[in-house]
């Protein structure tokens with residue numbers, strides 16, 4: 001640490017007459033490299049996205065090839081938005097027909113938003129209160145239960161498809177609106193996937209010093225008031241994150257939804273979009289338009305939640 | 321009036337794990353009476369059970385055995401809010417999402433007090449604490465000292481019978497600490513409430529407490545006012561814990577020499593020997609040829625003879641720390657290492673020979689087995 005090697009000394013040792021870079025030049029080179037890397041990365045992320053957008057504006061239903069479509073057409077968007085349009089059936093005779101979706105795709109869009117929003121809100125409620133229990137209350141088999149949750153979450157939901165089917169079939173016999181082919185039924189299944197969120201929120205709760213809640217308790221707050229008025233507001237960032245993650249997940253969830261929801265007016269966007277990919281003919285255009293559409297609510301939710309995900313919300317209350 | 325008296329009887333706390341199995345006994349049967357209006361300091365090294373005791377008084381921790389009464393009522397199973405206490409935490413524990421005003425008003429709002437009453441109480445308290453300009457800010461926008469003052473204000477507005485403090489100044493810088501120390505003392509003078517104050521800092525304990533309760537490993541070692549604690553430590557632990565620099569403690573034997581008694585440090589050769597003089601001889605008589613710990617405070621080693629019986633020790637200076645009006649001098653006398661607090665604006669240098677006068681009236685002898693003082 002005491003000796004600082006000067007460039008000149010090094011030169012004389014190696015005997016080369018290499019041109020030395022000044023520190024400013026070194027930093028400049030590093031900056032260029034970093035930017036090149038980042039730009040490459042952005043391209044990697046953006047290209048598929050742009051391909052989907054361009055496919056939704058391209059005439060015909062081909063798998064996307066060039067990025068900028070040569071013939072721009074709004075037919076897929078019209079279809080998706082439920083606006084009838086004319087399509088040429090036979091170019092030789094000039095015969096046309098009016099195309100309009102049997103089930104308006106916007107209904108699927110609305111279904112998706114409904115299901116995702118309610119399920120995510122439910123997730124927040126359930127995993128939030130469960131996490132509070134795990135983080136702050138002491139009861140028998142607490143760590144055993146936590147461990148079980150951790151292991152269970154490692155199995156993908158798809159593995160339980162058969163079970164979900166049977167469960168909903170059963171509940172449907174007694175509570176028709178909660179059975180197969182109902183959105184409440186799907187939401188109920190979705191609410192089962194809370195274990196990873198419990199872990200996330202519990203981890204956050206544990207970073208909040210208990211003295212804040214103890215203070216509230218001395219101030220006369222009940223346990224419930226403490227939870228609602230102290231812990232929840234402080235934990236807004238993690239709830240925003242969980243809401244976004246859950247919402248994104250449910251907007252694009254396909255396997256469970258496709259098994260549970262059978263009639264096309266119940267479908268969610270993901271199921272509806274997949275219905276355009278027939279074995280014989282894959283209607284990429286419509287699929288892409290729907291995919292872009294599904295990004296809209298996600299973006300809106302993200303922008304709404306973003307203001308809660310600010311760091312330092314807890315800071316100031318305590319000193320570690 | 322005894323409404324703020326706190327009575328702790330045979331108090332035990334054993335922590336348990338999730339399954340209810342005992343893990344650690346942090347408080348082992350303590351008894352303590354705190355008078356109405358008294359400033360009681362619980363002091364001791366970290367982990368000795370001070371916070372646990374305080375938290376049991378607050379009602380934040382369940383009592384394993386024994387009882388706690390506040391103002392004559394047993395509070396064992398009472399909710400914290402009903403005990404008439406308020407607590408100030410080491411980490412302030414403010415509500416970060418609320419304004420200072422709401423932080424202070426929270427308890428009153430929950431108690432459904434009238435709006436006028438709340439704003440009046442909070443306003444007055446904030447003014448007294450110099451916080452009235454910051455009521456609309458969030459805790460984040462305050463300095464450490466201001467935050468702790470908000471925590472103090474939050475306690476005051478509840479007008480508790482007993483204030484509980486858990487190391488409230490540990491997170492502040494040295495200067496702020498001294499200032500807040502006197503502020504809390506002044507507050508105690510103004511309110512006259514009972515205050516129980518936990519700290520690991522013996523200077524804080526000595527300067528603030530009406531009485532001090534020294535704890536160690538879940539037991540009370542001594543309860544006394546600061547001066548008694550300093551002058552008459554009941555045992556080795558208190559002797560070593562209270563006082564800075566600490567009391568010189570030398571382990572050795574009492575034996576007869578030249579018709580009198582002397583103390584010799586345990587050592588192969590060149591051991592420090594102190595001929596005993598004065599009243600200490602009567603105590604030492606019971607320990608002839610037995611091991612004892614010999615204790616003397618640094619200020620009772622001096623250069624000039626004051627009144628009382630003295631013994632001169634030849635010593636050499638090891639290290640000296642001049643502090644201006646006095647010096648802390650680390651001396652070697654035989655094998656013995658002694659710290660002396662020598663008054664006067666002297667400079668000592670290493671290796672210098674000093675003949676120090678040991679004030680024999682201020683000697684403490686401790687039993688090696690029981691660690692209790694011999695008296």
Ligand SMILES: Nc1ncnc2c1ncn2[C@@H]1O[C@H](COP(=O)(O)OP(=O)(O)O)[C@@H](O)[C@H]1O
Pocket residue numbers: 335336343344345346364365366367368369370371372373
């Ligand atoms: N929840 C707990 N479970 C088990 N042991 C604990 C718990 N809280 C504190 N202890 C132990 O009890 C002892 C006393 O703790 P505490 O009262 O906080 O000490 P201090 O005197 O430093 O305030 C320490 O050894 C600590 O490790």
Ligand SMILES: [Mg+2]
Pocket residue numbers: 370371372487
């Ligand atoms: Mg403590």
